[in-house]
Amino acid sequence: MIGILYFLALLSSTVARGHVGLWTEGNGRNGTNGGNGNKCTCDAFLPTSTFPIKDMVLVEQTAVEISNRLELEMGKLESYETKLTSYAERIVNLTVEIERMEKNPGSYNNAHTEDVKIEIKQVEALIVELQSSIQGSTTVFESLHEQIAAMVETLTRLEKTYDKNVVLATRREYIKVQLQLEECERRHQELFNPNIGSCAHTGIIKISKPIVSQLNAHLSTSYKFGGWGKDSKPIPDRESMYWYSAYSSAAIHDIRFYTNYKNLILRNHYQHHTLASGWRGTGNNFIVRDNTLYYQINNPFGMAKLNFTTMKYDQRVVTKASARFSYAYSSNQNFDFAADETGLWVIYATEESGGRMVIAKINEPSFGIEEEWQTSVYKPGVSNAFMVCGVFYAVRTIDIQGDEIFYKFDTKTKQESFISVPFERFQDNYYNLDYNPTDQKLYMYNDGYYVNYHLWFNHTAKAIEESPALST
Ligand SMILES: *[C@@H]1O[C@H](CO)[C@@H](O)[C@H](O)[C@H]1NC(C)=O
Ligand SMILES: *[C@@H]1O[C@H](CO)[C@@H](O)[C@H](O)[C@H]1NC(C)=O
Ligand SMILES: *[C@@H]1O[C@H](CO)[C@@H](O)[C@H](O)[C@H]1NC(C)=O
Ligand SMILES: *[C@@H]1O[C@H](CO)[C@@H](O)[C@H](O)[C@H]1NC(C)=O
Numbered sequence: 001m002i003g004i005l006y007f008l009a010l011l012s013s014t015v016a017r018g019h020v021g022l023w024t025e026g027n028g029r030n031g032t033n034g035g036n037g038n039k040c041t042c043d044a045f046l047p048t049s050t051f052p053i054k055d056m057v058l059v060e061q062t063a064v065e066i067s068n069r070l071e072l073e074m075g076k077l078e079s080y081e082t083k084l085t086s087y088a089e090r091i092v093n094l095t096v097e098i099e100r101m102e103k104n105p106g107s108y109n110n111a112h113t114e115d116v117k118i119e120i121k122q123v124e125a126l127i128v129e130l131q132s133s134i135q136g137s138t139t140v141f142e143s144l145h146e147q148i149a150a151m152v153e154t155l156t157r158l159e160k161t162y163d164k165n166v167v168l169a170t171r172r173e174y175i176k177v178q179l180q181l182e183e184c185e186r187r188h189q190e191l192f193n194p195n196i197g198s199c200a201h202t203g204i205i206k207i208s209k210p211i212v213s214q215l216n217a218h219l220s221t222s223y224k225f226g227g228w229g230k231d232s233k234p235i236p237d238r239e240s241m242y243w244y245s246a247y248s249s250a251a252i253h254d255i256r257f258y259t260n261y262k263n264l265i266l267r268n269h270y271q272h273h274t275l276a277s278g279w280r281g282t283g284n285n286f287i288v289r290d291n292t293l294y295y296q297i298n299n300p301f302g303m304a305k306l307n308f309t310t311m312k313y314d315q316r317v318v319t320k321a322s323a324r325f326s327y328a329y330s331s332n333q334n335f336d337f338a339a340d341e342t343g344l345w346v347i348y349a350t351e352e353s354g355g356r357m358v359i360a361k362i363n364e365p366s367f368g369i370e371e372e373w374q375t376s377v378y379k380p381g382v383s384n385a386f387m388v389c390g391v392f393y394a395v396r397t398i399d400i401q402g403d404e405i406f407y408k409f410d411t412k413t414k415q416e417s418f419i420s421v422p423f424e425r426f427q428d429n430y431y432n433l434d435y436n437p438t439d440q441k442l443y444m445y446n447d448g449y450y451v452n453y454h455l456w457f458n459h460t461a462k463a464i465e466e467s468p469a470l471s472t
Contacts, residue, residue, distance in 0.1 A: 055154050056170045062147050063173035069144060070180045073137055077187045080134055084191065087130070090123050134192050138454070141185055142209050148178065149212040149426060152449070156215045175265055178213065182261055189439070196440055199341050199389035201457035203408060207423035207442065213450035216246050217256060217267045221448045225250045225284050225330070227432035228264075228450045229443040232289045232339035235309065239438075243288045244269075246445065250332040250431065252281035252295055255288075257308075264450070271308075279304060279313050284431035284445075285336035285384075289344060290364070296335040298323075303335055303346060305367060316367055318348065320358070325349035325379040328397065330431050338387040341437045345387045349379040357382065359392045359411060375409045376416060384433040386442070388455075395433065401425060426451050 097116055101108050151174050158167045189196075216223050226246025231238060242264040245255040256269035263270070275281065279297065281304060286295035290307075297304040302317040318335070325348075327333040336347040344362040346369070349355045359373040377394050383403060385394045394407040405421040427447035434443050435455075442453040 055158060056167070059151050059154050059170050060173055062151055063170075063177050066144050066147055066177045067180060069140065070177065070184050073140055074184050074187070076133075076137065077184065077191060080130060080191055081187075083126075083130055087123055087127055090119070094120055094123070134188070137188050138192070138208070141181070141188070144181055145209060145211045148174075148181065149210070152212050152214050156219075156221075159219065175262075178265055179262055193440065197341055197437065201389075201459045203391060203419075203458055204388065204393065204405060204421055204455050205458045206456035207405075207421055208454035208456075210424055210426040210444070210446070210451045210453060212426050213452070214265055216445075216448050216450065217244055217269065218246065219267075220248075222248045224248070224429060224447050225431050226252075226448075227284055227286060227434070227443070227445045229288065229434060230436050230438060231291060232287065232436050232438060234438070235291045238291065244450070245286070246448065250282055250284055250330050252284070252286060255293060273306075273308065273311075275306065276313065279306065283332045283334060283336075284330070285333050285434075286432075287337045287339055287434055289339045294337040294344070294346075296332075301334075303337075303362075303367070314367055316369075318346070318360070318369065320350045320352060320372075321348040322351045322355070324351070325355040327385075327431075328380060328383050329429050333431065336385055338385070338434060339437065340387040340389055340435060342387075342390045345392075347385050347387075347392070355379050357385070357392075357394070359387070359409065361411070373409065373411050373414065375407070377407050384430065386433060386435040388435050388437075393435075398422070400428070423453060 094116060101113065101116070155167065155171055155174055159171070215221065216226070216228075223246040225248065226244070228242065228244040228246075230242055234241060240260040242258045242261060243255055244258070244264070245252055247253055252275065254272060254274040257271040257273075258264040258268065259270050281295035281297050283296035286293055288294075291309050292305050292307045294303065294305050296302075297315060300315070300317050301321075301323055302315055304313065304315040306313050321334060323334050325334070327336075334348055338345040338347060344364050346360050346362055347357055348360070349357050353374055355378050357375045357377050357379050359375060361370045361372075362368070363370045373392075375392065375394075381396060382394045383397045385392060387393070390411045392409040392411065393405045395403050396406050397403050402422055402424055404423065405419060407416065407418055409416040425444075425446060426449055430444050430446045432443075432445040435441075436443060440455055440457075442455060444451045444453070
């Protein structure tokens with residue numbers, strides 16, 4: 001209800017400023033005739049089927065609803081934080097106590113030792129309980145993201161069909177909740193998994209529902225080929241930077257940088273670089289790392305990079321890599337760049353292996369290939385691939401809505417295994433899917449939309465030892 005009232009107030013203020021002209025006055029004024037016998041006519045062009053009132057009210061209502069739920073979640077997260085702090089303090093106190101007992105085993109009686117043991121058990125139980133509450137927020141965020149994805153679709157449709165100024169106020173509401181959710185998730189992430197950068201797990205076990213930010217900066221669904229994300233090893237002061245690059249064919253021409261998430265969704269870039277004509281790229285499996293774009297070039301066929309700090313280009317031919325094998329969605333994807341906790345990688349297929357994929361580690365200073373690993377997956381059957389903690393993950397498309405990680409290869413142990421970790425797409429096609437170790441998320445550029453996913457890892461006993469509560 002609040003949503004509708006707010007919307008109506010908004011609408012009347014817009015009308016008062018004369019921006020919209022939904023209502024027009026007829027011949028008369030103030031409902032009286034002007035003395036020449038004309039009657040007042042007041043034509044309302046309002047809720048005809050052509051004006052998106054219903055859609056806008058719905059988006060508006062959704063925004064208010066999301067905002068309320070987020071405030072509630074934020075409150076919960078604050079209370080979890082307080083609890084965590086106090087548990088951490090109790091653990092510190094208990095540790096001190098145990099150290100004291102170990103130093104003077106004679107001076108404590110059994111009852112006291114028993115008390116300490118009980119207290120340890122209590123704190124452990126509280127932490128387990130807290131962890132499951134914190135985890136509960138994930139479900140809430142997922143449902144909020146679903147609502148937001150629907151908003152994004154409606155807004156995109158409205159912006160394409162109607163005057164952008166009419167949609168602007170509704171769009172601001174969307175941006176507000178989008179940022180609120182981002183902040184809430186960041187806080188949640190800090191509580192839920194403060195061990196970003198840690199590889200104390202045995203791999204991905206679950207992928208969230210697609211988190212849809214919005215349609216690209218060109219506001220064009222024909223800009224299907226491209227990518228977006230964050231720098232995986234940002235230089236100082238650029239930690240919150242986002243990048244975006246897309247085109248209507250499988251080429252890379254230019255790239256835009258945004259100082260932060262807010263500016264990304266406001267479509268306010270602060271830098272726009274166009275690649276020099278001899279250095280245009282292809283394939284859409286590019287990434288940004290250390291303020292440098294890594295991408296594929298076709299002449300000579302190989303890897304290229306552009307360092308935005310120095311604006312210097314460089315390239316390397318990879319003799320073994322074949323131009324014949326690409327991913328399932330497009331024929332130009334020969335080199336797939338990836339970055340993880342352990343460094344920079346490039347993935348390709350070779351003639352020698354009959355189109356099976358090879359993982360190669362790139363030495364960042366020399367831009368040369370350090371080592372290669374042969375996998376047993378045939379590249380044309382793969383939709384995309386990425387690396388996490390030195391482990392290669394290959395993804396394939398199962399049906400019109402879903403994909404799955406079906407294969408992994410650990411470069412440390414050279415062990416491969418066939419697995420099944422399914423996930424949903426938002427739209428049909430994608431040419432860019434990458435992991436980012438700075439936030440442990442997967443980034444997908446999905447038919448022009450910015451989409452990302454949260455990942456869940458299988459934490460080993462070691463990882464549990466270093467779990468959130470205990471490491472605070
Ligand atoms: C319309 O009504 C307003 C306020 O009642 C009055 O000030 C104004 O003079 C009226 N205009 C005409 C054309 O009657
Ligand atoms: C931990 O010990 C300090 C100092 O002895 C004490 O003030 C504090 O209340 C203790 N905290 C808890 C949670 O037991
Ligand atoms: C980019 O250039 C800067 C400045 O010379 C340098 O410190 C950095 O290592 C370069 N990065 C890459 C990836 O080439
Ligand atoms: C997580 O790892 C453990 C130990 O390696 C394994 O037994 C278990 O099956 C894994 N769980 C999943 C969901 O993969």
